[in-house]
Amino acid sequence: MNKTRVKHSAWEQRKFSGVAVERREVTDTEDEDLLLTCAIEGIFLNSEYFSHFRGQSNIGYLKVRKYMLILSAQNLHLGNANVNLKYDHGIISPAYKTYDLLNCSPLFMHSWVKRPEANKFFDQATTAGASLCRKNIEWGYLNELPLQLPASMEEQRRIGSFFSALDALITLHQRERWMVIYTSVESERITISTSWFSSS
Numbered sequence: 236m237n238k239t240r241v242k243h244s245a246w247e248q249r250k251f252s253g254v255a256v257e258r259r260e261v262t263d264t265e266d267e268d269l270l271l272t273c274a275i276e277g278i279f280l281n282s283e284y285f286s287h288f289r290g291q292s293n294i295g296y297l298k299v300r301k302y303m304l305i306l307s308a309q310n311l312h313l314g315n316a317n318v319n320l321k322y323d324h325g326i327i328s329p330a331y332k333t334y335d336l337l338n339c340s341p342l343f344m345h346s347w348v349k350r351p352e353a354n355k356f357f358d359q360a361t362t363a364g365a366s367l368c369r370k371n372i373e374w375g376y377l378n379e380l381p382l383q384l385p386a387s388m389e390e391q392r393r394i395g396s397f398f399s400a401l402d403a404l405i406t407l408h409q410r411e412r413w414m415v416i417y418t419s420v421e422s423e424r425i426t427i428s429t430s431w432f433s434s435s
Contacts, residue, residue: 245385245386245387246383246384246385246386247383247384247385247386248381248382248383249381249382249384250378250379250380250381250382251377251378251379251380251381251382252378252379253337254336254337254338254339254344254382254384255304255334255335255336255337255339255344256334256335256337257332257333257334258303258333258334258335259297259332259333260297260298261295261296261297261298261329262293262294262295262296262297262298262326263294263295264294265292265293265294266293267293267296267298267326268298268324268325268326269322269324269325269326270282270293270296270325270326270327271299271319271322271325271326271327272284272285272327272328273305273307273315273317273327273331274315275310275313275314275315277317277321278305278317278319278320278321278322293326295329296326296327296328296329297326297327297328297329297331297333298324298325298326298333299319299322299324299325299326299327299333300319300323300324301319301320301321301322301323301324302318302319302320302336302341303318303319303333303334303335303336304316304317304318304319304333304334304335304336304344304348305317305318305319305327305331305332305333305334306331306332306334306357306372307330307331308330308331308332308372309330309369309370310369310370311357311361311370311372312354312357312358312361312370313354314348314349314353314354316348316349316353316357317345317348318336318341318342318344318345318348320341320342320345332374338388339384339388339391340388340391340392340395341395342391342392342395342396342399343384343385343391343392343394343395344395345395345399346394346395346397346398346399346402347384349398349402356380356382357372357377359376359377359380360372360373360374360376360377360380361373
């Protein structure tokens with residue numbers, strides 16, 4: 236009986252510090268670059284996400300480059316982790332931590348930090364904070380945590396591209412579903428409102 240052999244890509248275990256190295260470059264002048272913010276939903280221009288700038292000055296803000304990993308110091312365990320795939324450069328509040336990736340595909344890391352497994356990974360390095368939404372991060376402990384990833388950069392890129400395409404498809408279907416619901420609600424609203432003016 237012939238057996239089909241499936242070739243599996245080799246995965247390796249590295250410490251988090253062997254995948255991401257903190258880079259801390261700060262601004263020394265006001266409004267030095269685009270002001271960004273990092274949220275669970277992704278990375279945005281501060282002007283897109285908030286109606287106003289919430290600080291008095293952005294001197295001392297962290298400089299951000301494309302493909303950097305950005306982690307929240309407050310709600311990392313809830314998924315506030317992103318790889319900057321959108322902006323060539325910008326600045327962000329020093330309440331975050333910014334990292335250069337080492338032999339790791341930005342697309343792979345971006346897809347990984349948005350998985351539930353990543354929340355559990357980061358939660359291992361958290362301690363009780365001011366609330367359930369805000370926990371303290373033991374950064375030294377986080378650096379020592381083991382992380383599994385494909386040894387091949389090409390395999391990382393393939394996996395990252397797959398999940399990025401899947402996420403885009405899910406987002407499109409969600410939008411289509413909400414459009415159907417919205418259209419249905421609007422249809423009901425029109426039916427009800429026209430019935431008010433119909434003679435009995």
